[in-house]
Amino acid sequence: MTTVPVEMIKTKKERFDRVPDRRSADFHEELFRLEDAGELIVQRVPEDFVAVPTKYGVTKKIPRGHLWHHKSCGQCGHIPGYSTSIYWIMRKLGYDYHDPRDQTSCTAWNYYASATSNQAAQAAVALRNFAAAYETGYFPLIHCGTSYGHYKEVRAEIMRHPELRAQVRKVLEKLGKPLVMPEEIVHYSEYLYALRDEIKQNQVRDFSGIGVTVHPACHYYKLVEGDAIYDPDVYQGQRTAVVTGLATALGADVREYSTWFDCCGFGFRHILVQRDFTRSFATMRKIEVMKEEANPDVVLTHDTGCVTTLDKSQFAAQAHGRNVGVPVMSEAQFAALAMGAHPFRVCQLHWHSANYRPLLEKMGIDWEKAWAEFQDEVGRLERNEKEFSTWEDVGV
Amino acid sequence: MATITMDPYYKAPKVAGFADVPGEEKERLIAEVVADPRFHDYLYGCYECGICVAACPSARFYDFSPRLIAQAAARRDVELMFQQMQEDIWECSQCFSCLRCPRGNNPGGIITVMREVAVNNGLASAREALEGYSRIIYKIMSTGTQVSPDMLQPDAFPDWGPEVADVSESLALWRRALPPETHHTTTTGWAVADRTLIELYLIWLETGALDMISQVDEGLHMILEEVMEERLEEEGIER
Numbered sequence: 001m002t003t004v005p006v007e008m009i010k011t012k013k014e015r016f017d018r019v020p021d022r023r024s025a026d027f028h029e030e031l032f033r034l035e036d037a038g039e040l041i042v043q044r045v046p047e048d049f050v051a052v053p054t055k056y057g058v059t060k061k062i063p064r065g066h067l068w069h070h071k072s073c074g075q076c077g078h079i080p081g082y083s084t085s086i087y088w089i090m091r092k093l094g095y096d097y098h099d100p101r102d103q104t105s106c107t108a109w110n111y112y113a114s115a116t117s118n119q120a121a122q123a124a125v126a127l128r129n130f131a132a133a134y135e136t137g138y139f140p141l142i143h144c145g146t147s148y149g150h151y152k153e154v155r156a157e158i159m160r161h162p163e164l165r166a167q168v169r170k171v172l173e174k175l176g177k178p179l180v181m182p183e184e185i186v187h188y189s190e191y192l193y194a195l196r197d198e199i200k201q202n203q204v205r206d207f208s209g210i211g212v213t214v215h216p217a218c219h220y221y222k223l224v225e226g227d228a229i230y231d232p233d234v235y236q237g238q239r240t241a242v243v244t245g246l247a248t249a250l251g252a253d254v255r256e257y258s259t260w261f262d263c264c265g266f267g268f269r270h271i272l273v274q275r276d277f278t279r280s281f282a283t284m285r286k287i288e289v290m291k292e293e294a295n296p297d298v299v300l301t302h303d304t305g306c307v308t309t310l311d312k313s314q315f316a317a318q319a320h321g322r323n324v325g326v327p328v329m330s331e332a333q334f335a336a337l338a339m340g341a342h343p344f345r346v347c348q349l350h351w352h353s354a355n356y357r358p359l360l361e362k363m364g365i366d367w368e369k370a371w372a373e374f375q376d377e378v379g380r381l382e383r384n385e386k387e388f389s390t391w392e393d394v395g396v
Numbered sequence: 397m398a399t400i401t402m403d404p405y406y407k408a409p410k411v412a413g414f415a416d417v418p419g420e421e422k423e424r425l426i427a428e429v430v431a432d433p434r435f436h437d438y439l440y441g442c443y444e445c446g447i448c449v450a451a452c453p454s455a456r457f458y459d460f461s462p463r464l465i466a467q468a469a470a471r472r473d474v475e476l477m478f479q480q481m482q483e484d485i486w487e488c489s490q491c492f493s494c495l496r497c498p499r500g501n502n503p504g505g506i507i508t509v510m511r512e513v514a515v516n517n518g519l520a521s522a523r524e525a526l527e528g529y530s531r532i533i534y535k536i537m538s539t540g541t542q543v544s545p546d547m548l549q550p551d552a553f554p555d556w557g558p559e560v561a562d563v564s565e566s567l568a569l570w571r572r573a574l575p576p577e578t579h580h581t582t583t584t585g586w587a588v589a590d591r592t593l594i595e596l597y598l599i600w601l602e603t604g605a606l607d608m609i610s611q612v613d614e615g616l617h618m619i620l621e622e623v624m625e626e627r628l629e630e631e632g633i634e635r
């Protein structure tokens with residue numbers, strides 16, 4: 001008879017404890033407790049805010065104005081119509097903001113790609129940016145889904161680990177900055193969702209015939225999930241409501257497809273150094289499925305990497321005769337177009353790859369005329385008649 | 397008769413294509429992973445249900461499984477974890493779809509920690525995975541924005557279509573045509589203030605993030621260190 005060495009096996013097993021309810025708790029209480037204990041400063045959401053529901057029922061405050069734009073390097077660098085559209089919408093709606101130079105990337109793209117950083121450095125970068133916002137009095141609005149997700153991770157770590165707090169505080173002291181955490185970490189797509197009725201009131205183009213598929217960004221709603229907006233009126237509250245809620249408000253025809261929950265295939269390091277994976281995933285698991293099941297006129301998403309991946313991956317797949325060929329943009333660009341923004345001078349669609357011209361035609365936009373207008377402006381810049389294009393030039 | 401007790405998922409080192417190291421070295425590396433303050437927030441045992449695998453993009457295209465990551469970590473299977481540090485971890489997309497785990501595990505987070513240890517210890521896998529990646533690290537650490545407009549070069553992105561060439565040909569003009577005042581840059585995503593950059597350098601130096609680079613790319617580390625030290629000296633900042 002063999003004796004099963006249960007005791008030996010048990011010593012090798014770890015004991016895992018976890019509260020039975022997986023729902024993430026409301027972090028605000030702990031945040032304010034830390035503030036009361038003098039551990040950090042909580043930057044309050046400005047008075048004028050919209051209250052929205054999140055995944056587990058906690059209310060989130062989304063400020064309407066007085067925002068500090070935490071930009072995205074991928075958006076500003078490669079999809080500049082993304083950030084330009086966000087600003088343009090705010091200006092059009094009459095809300096004030098600050099576009100800081102005292103801001104760095106969150107550096108999370110690099111961290112998730114290469115791990116050439118560490119917990120303390122990542123937290124210090126986040127908190128340096130938060131302190132910079134606090135110093136101006138404007139409230140941070142995070143443009144990038146990855147920055148948003150990563151900053152929520154940092155918030156959880158800072159609240160949970162006193163040693164990390166002490167380490168980061170020491171670094172910030174060297175920079176002459178206080179340890180500040182905003183009351184809410186707000187993503188721009190939450191802002192657009194919260195203001196969808198105001199955006200709709202300013203809609204000048206009819207989008208009722210526009211077929212849309214939505215790709216939700218993993219780092220928005222999977223990473224520290226409790227913060228993401230879920231609305232009983234959108235997907236019966238079963239999926240995040242941002243992007244879809246706005247597209248629906250604008251009257252677009254939002255269509256279903258079966259790989260909605262899938263990632264886009266960006267991969268952080270893969271998009272830069274192993275793009276065969278990114279291309280395969282983006283086209284085979286997302287674009288082709290959307291085309292086959294929903295045949296959309298446009299794919300809307302709300303993160304830097306997702307726009308890049310889903311847009312840029314199509315060219316090579318097209319060369320292989322795959323069923324691709326649908327424009328991709330952020331819902332910010334889509335909303336700006338609905339409000340009458342110029343497709344090139346504001347939405348900067350010429351930085352995108354998949355053919356967007358049939359979509360513009362369907363929206364009732366004469367893209368040839370619009371392109372000629374953009375070229376005229378470029379001509380003025382080339383002849384040095386002006387140094388830069390301005391907001392006045394684009395009507396806001 | 398020999399009894400086979402080897403983990404069925406374990407590939408002999410020569411199959412996996414990396415040099416073996418002594419057991420104590422593996423123990424040391426894995427101890428470093430477990431010592432990370434985040435590790436215990438990321439692991440609560442594993443049902444072996446495979447929900448994470450169903451959600452995982454990398455599992456569809458690679459011989460890779462977040463379930464194996466969670467299980468190896470939960471069992472403290474040093475051999476398997478070491479093997480994973482030599483290859484699997486670099487296949488992960490860091491999308492965190494695996495957070496759908498009903499147990500509350502975060503296999504992607506465990507991978508982040510394992511990668512960090514691989515970099516910190518200059519593991520061959522880390523060096524190999526980061527080949528061709530130096531310019532990105534240089535960009536983010538020295539300029540404060542990771543992605544810049546001038547990275548859009550047709551020879552760097554031949555698979556992204558002819559629009560990349562259009563952008564790169566007209567770059568300076570198209571940047572000037574952007575209404576936001578911070579967007580007229582070509583070598584950074586937006587205009588970053590000098591003071592901001594210095595603060596970022598201090599963060600890299602104070603937290604040991606810069607030191608990590610020396611493990612995977614000594615040349616790059618030297619260049620970055622020089623850039624940063626020089627700038628801090630100009631500002632009269634002593635460390």
Ligand code: SF4
Pocket residue numbers: 448451452453454455461462487488489490491492493494495503504505507
């Ligand atoms: S984070 Fe990594 S392991 Fe988790 S689902 Fe994404 S690719 Fe898979």
Ligand code: SF4
Pocket residue numbers: 441442443444445446447448449462463466467496497498499500501503
């Ligand atoms: S989802 Fe969680 S419990 Fe299930 S196999 Fe993956 S790590 Fe284990």
